[in-house]
Amino acid sequence: MNAIVQPVKQFKTEQIQHATDDPRWVRYTLISVSLSFILLFLFLPLGLVISKAFASGWQAYWDALSEPDAQAAIRLTVLAAFITVPLNTVFGLASAWAITRFEFPGKSLLTTLIDLPFSVSPVISGVIFVLLFGAQGWFGEWLIAHDIKVIFAVPGIVLATLFVTFPFVARELIPLMQEMGSEEEEAALSLGASGWTTFIKVSLPNIKWALLYGVLLCNARAMGEFGAVSVVSGHIRGITNTLPLHVETSYNEYNSVAAFAGASILAGLAIVTLVLKSFLEWKQGRRL
Amino acid sequence: MSILIENISKHFGQFAALDHINLEIPDGELVALLGPSGCGKTTLLRIIAGLESADEGRIFLSGEDKTSQHVSRRGIGFVFQHYALFRHMTVFDNVAFGLRVKDKKERPSETDIAKKVHNLLELVQLDWLHDRFPDQLSGGQRQRIALARALAVEPSVLLLDEPFGALDASVRKDLRQWLRNLHKELHVTSIFVTHDQEEAMEVASQVVVLNKGHIEQQGAPADIYDHPANAFVSKFIGQTNVLNLNEDNVIWLKTAGIAVDDSKGNVAHIRPHDIDVKKADADSDSPVTLKDWQHLGSLIRVELYRPQDNGSGTYLFAEMPNERFKLLQLNKGDRVALHIKHAHWFNS
Numbered sequence: 001m002n003a004i005v006q007p008v009k010q011f012k013t014e015q016i017q018h019a020t021d022d023p024r025w026v027r028y029t030l031i032s033v034s035l036s037f038i039l040l041f042l043f044l045p046l047g048l049v050i051s052k053a054f055a056s057g058w059q060a061y062w063d064a065l066s067e068p069d070a071q072a073a074i075r076l077t078v079l080a081a082f083i084t085v086p087l088n089t090v091f092g093l094a095s096a097w098a099i100t101r102f103e104f105p106g107k108s109l110l111t112t113l114i115d116l117p118f119s120v121s122p123v124i125s126g127v128i129f130v131l132l133f134g135a136q137g138w139f140g141e142w143l144i145a146h147d148i149k150v151i152f153a154v155p156g157i158v159l160a161t162l163f164v165t166f167p168f169v170a171r172e173l174i175p176l177m178q179e180m181g182s183e184e185e186e187a188a189l190s191l192g193a194s195g196w197t198t199f200i201k202v203s204l205p206n207i208k209w210a211l212l213y214g215v216l217l218c219n220a221r222a223m224g225e226f227g228a229v230s231v232v233s234g235h236i237r238g239i240t241n242t243l244p245l246h247v248e249t250s251y252n253e254y255n256s257v258a259a260f261a262g263a264s265i266l267a268g269l270a271i272v273t274l275v276l277k278s279f280l281e282w283k284q285g286r287r288l
Numbered sequence: 289m290s291i292l293i294e295n296i297s298k299h300f301g302q303f304a305a306l307d308h309i310n311l312e313i314p315d316g317e318l319v320a321l322l323g324p325s326g327c328g329k330t331t332l333l334r335i336i337a338g339l340e341s342a343d344e345g346r347i348f349l350s351g352e353d354k355t356s357q358h359v360s361r362r363g364i365g366f367v368f369q370h371y372a373l374f375r376h377m378t379v380f381d382n383v384a385f386g387l388r389v390k391d392k393k394e395r396p397s398e399t400d401i402a403k404k405v406h407n408l409l410e411l412v413q414l415d416w417l418h419d420r421f422p423d424q425l426s427g428g429q430r431q432r433i434a435l436a437r438a439l440a441v442e443p444s445v446l447l448l449d450e451p452f453g454a455l456d457a458s459v460r461k462d463l464r465q466w467l468r469n470l471h472k473e474l475h476v477t478s479i480f481v482t483h484d485q486e487e488a489m490e491v492a493s494q495v496v497v498l499n500k501g502h503i504e505q506q507g508a509p510a511d512i513y514d515h516p517a518n519a520f521v522s523k524f525i526g527q528t529n530v531l532n533l534n535e536d537n538v539i540w541l542k543t544a545g546i547a548v549d550d551s552k553g554n555v556a557h558i559r560p561h562d563i564d565v566k567k568a569d570a571d572s573d574s575p576v577t578l579k580d581w582q583h584l585g586s587l588i589r590v591e592l593y594r595p596q597d598n599g600s601g602t603y604l605f606a607e608m609p610n611e612r613f614k615l616l617q618l619n620k621g622d623r624v625a626l627h628i629k630h631a632h633w634f635n636s
Contacts, residue, residue, distance in 0.1 A: 023298040035550065037379065075354060076500070103612060151415060157314075161403075183368050183370060183372035183375075184372050184375070186339050186359075186366070186368070187373075187374075188374070189339075189358075189359045189360045190339070190359055190362075190364060190366040190438070191360075191365075191385055191389065191437070191440075191441055192360045192361075192386055192441055193385070193386075193390055193499060194360060194389075195566075201385075202374055205374075205376040206375065247426040
């Protein structure tokens with residue numbers, strides 16, 4: 001009754017250009033544009049930073065980094081990161097958990113607000129803290145009366161860094177945890193595990209690469225933040241200068257070796273971050 | 289362990305997912321919660337497990353009130369539709385999980401755990417996969433591992449949420465049979481949720497039909513099929529032809545051999561296999577013609593068309609064994625005579 005369905009004769013595939021392929025010239029133009037852009041705006045400045053830092057030789061480079069103000073700047077940068085990164089890790093985990101696992105009023109508002117530091121200029125983030133804790137600020141009088149210094153002191157720098165970097169961990173975790181759902185956790189609970197055991201043995205292993213990725217980005221930003229910290233720091237050499245601020249101060253004083261030596265450390269941090277980042281991306285890609 | 293569900297209600301916003309459900313499940317049964325999607329069956333299962341809390345009502349397991357007990361203390365085994373295996377653990381570690389998280393006092397030694405895990409993996413016939421990760425397994429294998437994992441803690445009740453829903457049709461068929469045999473072996477009281485009436489009939493010893501947050505009927509599969517309590521159950525369990533008892537249909541039903549008694553209801557449901565089809569004699573005035581047929585394996589489904597006075601017409605479906613259809617030697621467009629052996633009556 002029906003004609004028998006027969007396979008169509010096979011065409012030779014190599015002669016056919018795939019329907020979804022762009023023409024060759026489009027591909028090559030796009031590739032060369034992006035490559036030359038990277039070359040011009042990334043590798044050229046990076047090379048310049050390194051060559052300037054070593055312009056007066058190894059010894060001058062070493063001296064510029066070991067002078068007390070530079071050392072203090074490095075210590076302060078590490079301290080700020082040391083405080084903010086763990087705090088933001090905990091905050092990021094808690095908020096990602098809350099957003100992906102619970103229903104509560106104001107949930108979408110919280111999701112939006114987490115991104116706020118990304119959409120606001122860092123200078124404004126700094127000014128917020130001056131308005132709150134500065135001498136003329138809301139809490140200014142109370143702080144002076146109790147002899148607590150926030151602005152132009154280490155607490156201000158930590159607060160500003162904290163504010164600027166808090167989205168990183170949460171933003172990495174929320175989409176992942178949304179996609180994974182909570183079935184594995186429910187399974188663990190139904191097998192008799194406590195909430196804590198479930199978190200340690202089931203939730204954390206599933207999100208660990210994304211978490212590390214977020215922590216890494218958070219750390220890079222905490223160490224490199226300039227704008228917000230600049231407003232609250234007051235640029236007191238050896239006391240409230242972080243490494244990025246130290247670079248700027250040195251540069252303004254025409255001490256280019258010191259400036260570029262500091263910059264080379266930040267650039268090195270960036271490269272290490274990039275390498276770790278690709279490693280974590282690869283790990284995460286393999287797991288999921 | 290017996291399960292008693294007393295007056296359970298659950299709302300999601302304005303939507304009543306469950307409306308005062310009362311249900312008793314005796315020890316050792318394998319019960320299917322059957323209903324269309326959105327009928328509340330999964331919600332009910334999750335409330336029994338303690339993964340969801342009811343707005344009102346109580347849950348008793350073996351007579352003990354478990355309503356406010358945390359899921360981790362209820363002693364239930366839960367099997368998820370999408371397996372929910374721990375993806376970073378091997379098959380062995382997955383099954384061992386429930387034993388390893390026990391309190392120190394109750395926790396078996398690692399050698400005992402290993403022995404038990406291997407026994408369970410043998411029970412589900414997958415011990416040879418013990419060092420694989422979940423993403424290296426097929427869907428059917430994953431679901432069997434998930435079942436072994438749930439059984440490891442020796443649950444008093446086993447709850448399965450659409451356990452075969454994500455599997456291929458052929459794997460599903462195998463696993464149904466396998467689950468029924470496993471239940472015969474273990475006798476653990478089990479409830480499984482499904483929207484597939486065939487699956488419910490095939491696997492369960494008791495079927496509970498749910499619709500819009502209500503229980504429509506509860507009983508053995510055969511009872512529900514042969515004596516549906518209402519029009520919904522009749523339509524949901526198996527195929528059925530629905531005829532409104534207007535004047536025209538009443539006359540026609542009488543000629544087809546069914547005595548119409550309108551005190552029983554105003555709608556007749558007729559199962560396809562309750563319609564006998566044969567070639568109409570030349571002198572018969574039967575207006576029904578054969579439109580088409582489909583081959584369902586051992587059965588043939590016949591599409592029948594009955595023109596009506598007002599110019600429209602109705603389609604009817606009948607089923608008969610393959611052999612019989614061949615003997616009838618029917619062609620498309622042939623006039624056929626029908627004899628209806630049995631009908632159910634409902635009010636709608």
